Amino acid sequence: MNSTIRLEPSGKEVDCRSGDTVLAALERSGFVMPNNCRAGACGECKTLVTDGEIDQGIVLDMALSPDERDEGYGLMCMAKPVSPVVSIEFGTDDAKPRLFPPKERVSFAVTDILPRTPKIVEVRLRPLGENLRYWPGQYVMLGDERAGAPPRPYSIANAPRPDGEIHLLIARVEGGATSGWVHDELAVGARVTLAGPYGTFVGDPATDTPVLCLVSGSGLAPIMALTDAALRRGFTHPVTIVFSARGVDDEVDEGMFAFWTLKHRKFNAVITYTGDDAPEGAKRHGRIPTVLPDMFDDLSGHTVFIAGSPEFVDDCREAVNALGATPDRVHVEGYFAQSAAQVPPADRLTG
Ligand SMILES: Cc1cc2nc3c(=O)[nH]c(=O)nc-3n(C[C@H](O)[C@H](O)[C@H](O)COP(=O)(O)OP(=O)(O)OC[C@H]3O[C@@H](n4cnc5c(N)ncnc54)[C@H](O)[C@@H]3O)c2cc1C
Ligand code: FES
Structure with a gap:
C-alpha cells in the first residue's frame, strides 16, 4: 500500500511507496532528516508521529525506549507506514530543517593536524563524550582562554560521521591570537573544548535547483x-x-x-x-x-x-x-x- 507522509507543521506531503521506510521516502523527495546507523540502533532519526500508524520493525530499546514508544516517537529509518496517511513532526513552518541547540562545552581530542597549504592546517577532532550533532555548513567556537586564544568561529569541513570526527580548516592570520595558537601551539593529543554548533549557513535539503x-x-x-x-x-x-x-x-x-x-x-x-x-x-x-x-x-x-x-x-x-x-x-x-x-x-x- 502506498501512503502519504504529512510533515507538521508545514503540511507538506511526501509519497511513500509500499515497503519504503519513512526516512527513505523523505530522502527520495529531497527532505533530509538526521540519521546515522539507518538500522534502528542509534536513535538519531527519532521523530514524533502525530497521526496515523507505523510498523516500527525491530529496533533496539536503547535507541527507542518503551516510554518513548508510548509517547508516540518512532525511529524513521526502520518505520514503515501502515495507514494511508502518517503525520510526523518535521522541520519549521516552511519545512526547513530544525537545528540542534548549541552546547557550551564539548570535549574533543586532537587526533591530527595536517598542513593543507602553507597557510592552512586541517585539525581533526574526535569527541571524548557524545557526538556533537550539527548540520553541514554550521560552525563551532574553538579557543583556549588560558593560552591567550579567545574562542573563534571555525566551520566544520565534513558532513556528520558515525564516529563523530570533525575536521576544521584553519588559516593563519598574521598576528592572529587564535589561529596563531592553532598553528604554533596546538598539538596532536591535546584535549580541546568546543562550543556549538552555531550558524544557519545550512543547505536547505529540499533544494530542487542546480x-x-x-x-x-x-x-x-x-x-x-x-x-x-x-x-x-x-x-x-x-x-x-x-x-x-x-x-x-x-x-x-x-x-x-x-x-x-x-x-x-x-x-x-x-x-x-x-x-x-x-x-x-x-x-x-x-x-x-x-x-x-x-x-x-x-x-x-x-x-x-x-x-x-x-x-x-x-x-x-x-x-x-x-x-x-x-x-x-x-x-x-x-x-x-x-x-x-x-x-x-x-x-x-x-x-
Ligand atoms: C561564521 C564564521 C566562520 C569561520 N570559519 C572559519 C574557518 O572555517 N576557518 C578559518 O580559518 N577561519 C574561519 N573564520 C574566521 C575565524 O573565526 C577568525 O576570525 C580567524 O581565525 C582570526 O582569528 P584570530 O584570533 O587568529 O585573529 P584576531 O586576533 O582576531 O585578529 C588579529 C588581527 O587580524 C585581523 N583579522 C582577523 N581575521 C582576519 C582575516 N580573516 N583576514 C585578515 N585579517 C584578519 C583582525 O582584524 C586583527 O587586526 C570564521 C569566522 C566566522 C565569523
Ligand atoms: S538512524 Fe540510527 S536509529 Fe535511525
Missing part, C-alpha cells in the same frame, strides 16, 4: 561539508564549486574534487587563479566576479552558497546578483573577525 558554490581559502570548509552531505544523499542536480586561488600553493581538497568528479556525473570543480604561479595549462584566470559571466549566462534558477572573507563574499554576491540570482536562494558565510557565536533563532531549533 547549486553553485563560490569559495576562497578556508571558506571551503562549510562548502565541503554541504557538498559531502548533498552528494552522499544522492542530490541529482548539478553542483559546481568555483574556488579562487592565488596559485598552486593555495589549492585545498583537490583530492576530494577529483573523487566527486569521477563519482558524480553532475559535479564540477573549477579553480580560477588570481596570481602569477598558476599551474601550466590552468583553464581559468582571474577573480570569481570576473570569470563568472563566462561560465553562466543566467543564475536565476540556481541556489548559490558563498563563503570566505567579508570582502570576497560582498564581491561575489554582487556578481551573482548581476547574473540574475534570486536573493532568497543566495546564502553567504562571511568570516568576520572577532565574531560572536550566532545562535539560530529559537523557532529553528529542535525541542
